[in-house]
Amino acid sequence: MKTVYTCFCTEVIHEGHRNLIRQARRYGRVIVGALSDRALIRYNRFPTIPQEERIRLYRSLEGVDSVVLQDDMLYGDVLSLIRPEYVIHGDNWKTGPEAAIRARVIQQLEEAGGTLIETPYTDNERVRRLDRQLREKLAMPEYRRKRLRQLIGMCPVVKVLEAHSGLTGLIAEKTVVEQNGRLDQFDAMWVSSLCDSTAKGKPDIELVDMSSRLRTIDDIMEVTTKPIILDGDTGGLAEHFMYNVRTLERMGVSAVIIEDKKGLKKNSMFGTEAEQTQEDAATFSAKIRAGKRAQLTDDFMIIARIESLILERGMEDALYRASAFVEAGADGVMIHSRRKDPAEILEFCDRFRAQDRATPLVVVPTAFHDITEEELAAHGVNIVIYANQLTRSAFPAMQRTAEQILRCHRAKEADERLMSIQEIITLIDEL
Ligand code: SPV
Ligand code: MG
Numbered sequence: 001m002k003t004v005y006t007c008f009c010t011e012v013i014h015e016g017h018r019n020l021i022r023q024a025r026r027y028g029r030v031i032v033g034a035l036s037d038r039a040l041i042r043y044n045r046f047p048t049i050p051q052e053e054r055i056r057l058y059r060s061l062e063g064v065d066s067v068v069l070q071d072d073m074l075y076g077d078v079l080s081l082i083r084p085e086y087v088i089h090g091d092n093w094k095t096g097p098e099a100a101i102r103a104r105v106i107q108q109l110e111e112a113g114g115t116l117i118e119t120p121y122t123d124n125e126r127v128r129r130l131d132r133q134l135r136e137k138l139a140m141p142e143y144r145r146k147r148l149r150q151l152i153g154m155c156p157v158v159k160v161l162e163a164h165s166g167l168t169g170l171i172a173e174k175t176v177v178e179q180n181g182r183l184d185q186f187d188a189m190w191v192s193s194l195c196d197s198t199a200k201g202k203p204d205i206e207l208v209d210m211s212s213r214l215r216t217i218d219d220i221m222e223v224t225t226k227p228i229i230l231d232g233d234t235g236g237l238a239e240h241f242m243y244n245v246r247t248l249e250r251m252g253v254s255a256v257i258i259e260d261k262k263g264l265k266k267n268s269m270f271g272t273e274a275e276q277t278q279e280d281a282a283t284f285s286a287k288i289r290a291g292k293r294a295q296l297t298d299d300f301m302i303i304a305r306i307e308s309l310i311l312e313r314g315m316e317d318a319l320y321r322a323s324a325f326v327e328a329g330a331d332g333v334m335i336h337s338r339r340k341d342p343a344e345i346l347e348f349c350d351r352f353r354a355q356d357r358a359t360p361l362v363v364v365p366t367a368f369h370d371i372t373e374e375e376l377a378a379h380g381v382n383i384v385i386y387a388n389q390l391t392r393s394a395f396p397a398m399q400r401t402a403e404q405i406l407r408c409h410r411a412k413e414a415d416e417r418l419m420s421i422q423e424i425i426t427l428i429d430e431l
Helices: 015-025 037-043 051-059 076-082 099-112 125-139 141-154 166-174 193-199 210-223 238-251 268-273 281-294 315-327 343-355 373-378 389-408 421-427
Strands: 003-008 029-035 066-070 086-090 115-119 158-162 176-179 182-185 188-191 228-231 255-259 301-306 332-335 361-363 383-386
Touching: 003 015, 003 076, 015 029, 015 086, 015 115, 015 125, 029 037, 029 051, 037 141, 037 182, 051 066, 066 076, 076 099, 086 099, 099 115, 125 141, 141 158, 141 188, 141 238, 158 166, 158 389, 166 188, 166 210, 166 389, 188 210, 188 383, 193 210, 193 228, 193 389, 210 228, 210 238, 238 255, 238 281, 255 281, 255 332, 281 301, 281 315, 301 315, 315 332, 315 343, 332 343, 343 361
Parallel strands: 003 029, 003 086, 029 066, 086 115, 158 188, 158 383, 188 228, 228 255, 255 301, 301 332, 332 361, 361 383
Antiparallel strands: 176 182
């Protein structure tokens, strides 16, 4: 008997899947590949039920003979293993980023003498509603909040992009690239104090207050599902920080990062050029402890940001603080540097990992931008935050447009490199 292979990544079985299995059945015994959690988060959407449960679900379907785990979005390995005569898939992958995956499947099947069967994708109101409901589920605080911890456990490195509005949130949420047949996307969003302040035309000195920061977070949450890490600046007074932890947790924020400075905080990229004072380790530890006491769920993370390298207090001080803050209950450590050379960051990471193998490590490679995610991960980094690049790319583009209109006394010249009106009015999904 011939073998038909199909890959599922769904959590809910609807008529489209049943139809596909019925079709597959006509050609032979049906093997369903369950896309692994790890592959799924790069490819499609974050799972709300674990892969073991999805496997059980697919096994229970009428017409399915067996289920295997497909651990890569590319079919190469699984097809070499199973050697099916047929692969069956909905015809919705002919365009868009999945087209590259399809092309590779066709090539591999051709080489092995197999055939691709494509069935019309089931696109009706019921299926669309189910899809919307699944997405909405991911936006719920209880799902979104825990997602960062889950990602740290699943990804070699969690990639985070800055967002400071609904629109930048959508970019972080939806940008997908295809490279060598594999898809990639950002895992989470960073609500930067620098970019949130800059968007409001204000300096990054904790002037934009928490009510306004929460408003920004809410705007982002309205239109996205990915987890959010808040740049909490110094965290303010410990007594206030406790209330803010509760609020953030309730909203579904996954983590807050607070930095060990006191008094008038300035942006770290000023380094010692601006007057900035580091908080003493014991007082900052007490703030972390207060935050952890206030926290209600196990999901939320309070991450301690160490400014010793920024303020030129030395590596030993940074390492001492890292262990003191972890001891105080910090769920992660962020080390920051404004040197172009990543040497001091890497030395910190290696030495920190020698003393602590488990606590998540966060870096913000703004100044040391040559280094890749892979290299950072090799030194024990878990989370890489691209903290300001969206803002820094949008600002010069907008300024150039303003100048061009002023110079030409009309919009034609500027228009030539702008997104079309049609594109912008269809950019936002309607319910
Ligand atoms: C931010 O994005 O606001 C940060 C990172 O705190 S940095 O600007 O490098 O200090
Ligand atoms: Mg900041």
